[in-house]
Amino acid sequence: MISPLFIAHGSPMMAIEDNACALFLQEYGRTLKPKAIVLFSAHWESGVTTISSSDEVYETK
Known part of the structure; x- marks a missing residue:
């Protein structure tokens, strides 16, 4: 079992900018x-706690 990892999304530009953060995320991924x-x-509001799931498996290249 690997340790849990928390990654905050931060700015959407992190995924496309040429910087140390983007490079780290690409290599770690x-x-x-x-x-x-x-x-x-935290961007979803509901009157009750909601949990959803999926059994789909996504293959990466």
């Missing part, structure tokens, strides 16, 4: 082979 991903969002 190539090494990850997670069995599951848990995503928490």
Whole structure:
């Protein structure tokens, strides 16, 4: 089991700018082979706590 990892999304530009953060995320993303991903969002409002899931498996190239 790998340790949990928290990555804040920050600016949307982080994914396309040429900087140390983008380079780190690109290189680290190539090494990850997670069995599951848990995503928490503060950008969704609901009267009750809502949990959704998917059993789909996405292959990467």
